[in-house]
Amino acid sequence: MTTAVLPAEYTVRPPVPADSGAIFALVSAYNTAVIGTADCTLADITNGIIDPGFESRTDGWLVLDRDDVPVGYGTACGKGNREVAEIEVLSQDAMVAGWLFDRSLRRAAEMGREAGHADVTVDSYVYGADTSLRALLSEHEFSTGTTFNRMRIDHTEPVATPDVPAGYVVHRGADDDRTRRIAHDVIIECFSGQFGFVARPHEEWLEARAAYANFSWSQFTLLELDGKAVAFRDCSDRDVEIENCGHIDGLGVIESARGRGLATYLLRDAFALDAAAGRAGTILHVDTNNPTPALHLYLSVGMRPTLVIEGWRRTMPATR
Template identity: 60%
Template sequence: MLAAYNTALIGIADGTVDDVADRIVEPGFDRRSDGFLVLAGDGLPVGYGTAFGRGDRQVVGIQVWSQKPTVADWLFEQTLQRAREMGRERGHAEITVDSDVYRADESLRALLADHDFTASTTYQRMRIDHTGPVATPEEPADVVVRRGAFDDATRWTAHEIIIDSFRGQLGFVARPHEEWIEYLEATASFDWSQITLLEIDGRAVAIRICNNEFVETENCGSIGMLAVLDEFRGRGLAKFLLREAFARDAADGRAGTILNVDTDNSAPALGLYLSVGMNPTLVSDGWCRILPVN
């Protein structure tokens, strides 16, 4: 159902069975109360909605998929109600509810606007194609490259860099460390060898987390997260991590490398990705609303 919905909008399924499975086993998601599946009389699914509370549930993400307007309306109300319940359970007077929507999904954009949501940020899916071998870049001077995160100390370090780099960005809520570990280990497209850290003078200052999210659907590598601590930006660390990922994906026979970027955040991320040869292929918007829980 989700593949048919996405294909009608953007021409590709943009997801796999593993992607759906990853969502419903994600720490913090309760399948008994946080997901809604609507079946037609013949037993086939015609709608799906989820509500996912982040952190102390002061931020809740909702998603709705249905080509039937009446079903989409019902799912929207159910997910909003579940979001309110999460806020009340944690004692909040109000919560932030957000939802990521393809720019092409006019009906869902209208539904959000009708419920007083506003578009607050834009996400670009970036891609670079690999038509042959890609040169591996030289490691930056005075930088030590650490590959893999197989021990507790390295995983703590990786998590701390992510929190420090994304703190304050719209929609980002830091997970407790053990929940972060559980989330990654439950993700079918990830393993700990896909984390790379850069160190300067013994301090970890940058991270890249790759995954196999787009291997099945597009034979592409994926960079799920790229971050450099503020005081170490402008040294070419992000470009090195990008170009090295491109070289590794090309050597593995991948058709390209894909990542998603928030183009409205404080860092000039879009310009960085354009400068290394990536191009936008898909646009989504992040919508949000402050919602009283009563």
């Protein structure tokens, strides 16, 4: 396979926060062409650029035409100790997309090499309907690792607040350092081993949340048993602007507490809160290969799949 070449009429530079509006327009147009909706907000774009784990100078590429209008955008984001990198490539110009893909892969390999790894695992997420990007991934020796369904439930009338499971205590909000440490530990325990999850250092995790415009600690919920946190729900306003819906960013139960209806309670509690706030519905994403029967759970409480997103993966030498 030959290395892609950027057309001569285009220039490339790192993204900066001031580019957020122009990148948002590019992403919105691309997504609308693929799935019929923008599926992003200006805050999403800004958050990606200012995320503490992202170094835009080396890890992002904004391709501009002669009029300085963005025609392509790509990123490579290292995770953990850079043993994993997540790349994103977006352009309706096939040559630009190919160049961004090659550049992001090279940067992913550099990250792994700089961290002393012989290999690096590279992940990328793509809409199931995006045939051109799926083809590009396949050409670069990626294969599908899992499939995510976007799930939604509509709230057309008030939703009853569920009873708290007997013996458990609901802790709403995470306003102090101790609770935030517990929250982070529970997330890691629940999600370790799942596709794409790599635990962030605690301080970086806190900094990323502080920078996320649609997040509030007041929307974080823990379930405790005998003083120990055993389940969590992490919500944000990410979908309020687009669809007037609440969004569940994460929900999990530690292994020893599964099978007791805790996830069902947390879901129904979120539905009641969203309905009371006047939200049209509640949205979340589920890995269909989740080791727990999560998809069955969401279907059982009335949620329905509305969109397919695939997780693609390749492990390659860090010497690329």
